Amino acid sequence: MNNLVVLPLLLPLITGVITILFFRKVRMQRIVSVMGTLLTAAASTVLITQVASSGVQTLNMGGWAPPYGIVLVADMVSALLVVAASIIALACLLYAFRSINQEREEHHFYVFFHFLIAGVNGSFLTGDLFNLFVCFELMLISSYALIVLGGTERQLRETIKYVLINIVSSALFVASIGFLYSITGTLNMADLSNRIAEVGQSGVITLIAVLFLIVFSIKAGLFLFFWLSGSYAAPPAVVTALFAGLLTKVGLYAIVRTFTLIFYHDPDFFNALIGWMAGATMILGVIGAISYRDVNKILVYNVVAGVGFVAFGMAAASRQALEGLLFYMLHDMLIKTLLFLLGGALIAVAGTSKLENMGGLLHRYPLLGWMFFISALALAGIPPFSGFPGKLLLFEGGLQAGLYGLTGIAVLSSLLMLYSVLRIFIQAFWGEPPAGIVRRPYAVNGLLIPAGILFIFIIVMGLGAEGMFQLTSRAGDILLHPNLYIDAVLKE
Numbered sequence: 001m002n003n004l005v006v007l008p009l010l011l012p013l014i015t016g017v018i019t020i021l022f023f024r025k026v027r028m029q030r031i032v033s034v035m036g037t038l039l040t041a042a043a044s045t046v047l048i049t050q051v052a053s054s055g056v057q058t059l060n061m062g063g064w065a066p067p068y069g070i071v072l073v074a075d076m077v078s079a080l081l082v083v084a085a086s087i088i089a090l091a092c093l094l095y096a097f098r099s100i101n102q103e104r105e106e107h108h109f110y111v112f113f114h115f116l117i118a119g120v121n122g123s124f125l126t127g128d129l130f131n132l133f134v135c136f137e138l139m140l141i142s143s144y145a146l147i148v149l150g151g152t153e154r155q156l157r158e159t160i161k162y163v164l165i166n167i168v169s170s171a172l173f174v175a176s177i178g179f180l181y182s183i184t185g186t187l188n189m190a191d192l193s194n195r196i197a198e199v200g201q202s203g204v205i206t207l208i209a210v211l212f213l214i215v216f217s218i219k220a221g222l223f224l225f226f227w228l229s230g231s232y233a234a235p236p237a238v239v240t241a242l243f244a245g246l247l248t249k250v251g252l253y254a255i256v257r258t259f260t261l262i263f264y265h266d267p268d269f270f271n272a273l274i275g276w277m278a279g280a281t282m283i284l285g286v287i288g289a290i291s292y293r294d295v296n297k298i299l300v301y302n303v304v305a306g307v308g309f310v311a312f313g314m315a316a317a318s319r320q321a322l323e324g325l326l327f328y329m330l331h332d333m334l335i336k337t338l339l340f341l342l343g344g345a346l347i348a349v350a351g352t353s354k355l356e357n358m359g360g361l362l363h364r365y366p367l368l369g370w371m372f373f374i375s376a377l378a379l380a381g382i383p384p385f386s387g388f389p390g391k392l393l394l395f396e397g398g399l400q401a402g403l404y405g406l407t408g409i410a411v412l413s414s415l416l417m418l419y420s421v422l423r424i425f426i427q428a429f430w431g432e433p434p435a436g437i438v439r440r441p442y443a444v445n446g447l448l449i450p451a452g453i454l455f456i457f458i459i460v461m462g463l464g465a466e467g468m469f470q471l472t473s474r475a476g477d478i479l480l481h482p483n484l485y486i487d488a489v490l491k492e
Helices: 003-021 024-054 076-099 103-105 109-125 127-148 153-184 190-201 202-220 228-233 237-261 265-292 295-316 319-350 366-380 387-400 402-432 445-463 466-479 483-488
Strands: 057-060 072-073
Touching: 003 024, 003 057, 003 072, 003 076, 003 109, 024 057, 024 103, 024 109, 024 466, 072 076, 072 109, 072 483, 076 202, 076 237, 076 319, 076 402, 076 445, 076 466, 109 127, 109 202, 109 237, 127 153, 127 237, 127 265, 153 190, 153 202, 153 228, 153 237, 190 237, 190 265, 190 483, 202 237, 202 265, 228 237, 228 295, 237 265, 237 295, 237 319, 237 466, 265 295, 265 402, 295 319, 295 387, 295 402, 319 366, 319 387, 319 402, 319 445, 319 466, 366 387, 366 445, 387 402, 402 445, 445 466, 466 483
Parallel strands: none
Antiparallel strands: 057 072
16 A cells, blocks of 8 residues: 555645635735645655556555455556646646736635645546545535636626536436446445456446446536536636646546446447547537637637547547547646636737737737747647647557548547637737727736746657657556556455
8 A cells, every 4th residue: 555645635635724724814825825736746746656666556545455445546547647637736826826816815716726636636546436426526516616706797607507517417426326336236446347347247237337428428528518618718717727627637537447447348339439429529629619709719619629539539449549548638638728828818918808809919928929829739739749649649549440430530620629729829919909909018927937837748748758658558558458457456
């Protein structure tokens, strides 16, 4: 056992509790938040080095051996995602210092921020389905507060829809867990895998698996993304960036984990189902991205399209596709967060999110403009940036699996994603400024510094793709060979 496994979950929880004690003392909340986030990032980094050197790390909470107790599991898949989440948390926290008003800070913004990170990390690290539900709820309750914090009419309206949809999906999640437990007598993921392998994936278990797929698809925005465009566009830019980088990825992780570890006995049916959902999500996502003339809406629909790309890797399910899925998922977490942070800075300097009211910003804000341009290239998978290696593996995996139509949709979607984001660059930075609009100078560098953290990682991931491949290849082994995970968790 390794006690370090619990730290990426425990440290944000402790940090959130401590910030409550400094109610209305914003400076102290900031100091505590930075220290807690840095400690979480350090613990995540140490954890992934131990996973890389010693294999899967586990922690049996309370000393109860699985499958009877709560177990936390850090394999290469979850460790990579926890590290990415820590990087995103640090960048968003520093961005919040310059973009969130004092009223939001005084009303527990940092408390809910850290609780959300705890829920995200807990979802990645838990080894049983019930605690996956608990961590989901911790994450979602925090997201409810972050969306509504500020109390504008739009936020309140979108919060009601967001809460109602997630209440329904959470109720379905609990029901699915209850059905599965009544049949198998366990909720430990490793033990579930063994028991389903012994009795076979019957029609009832297949039905339960479909219920889980519906639940996780709602939370990930996979095909069932009707709630996402409004909810993600309502809160401030830093909150939207946090959601885009983390919330949908937790749902995607849950799909990847459960359908490679537990419900992998009927791959033809589920891979085909996920493939259809992936294709529809990519198509509808890019249609939305090229249809709108609003910066927030364009970026939100690019989040939807990115979800489809990850699901495309699940549909192909080959080694190359799964490795590409993990590489692309890490890239997507960082690039979507970065684009929303840069988009927030763009809206701040332009005073509007409407493209028709922007123009001529490049000569006044060249660093912002060129960072946005390079980020757009990375989003589309243009080499040598981080989007290229993952997409290349996904395309190769799709072709090897014979998914020619779905691969074609993915290639076309990449081009349309590039077009949608470059249109922002062209109209906002190259276009002529609207007549009669006078803009006040805006000190944007304070927003670009935290965005620069993610920008550097986007470049490093692309240039250092060979080193990343070594990590994603080991993560791919876990997904392809469930026994590696099972043996580590249920070892004597």
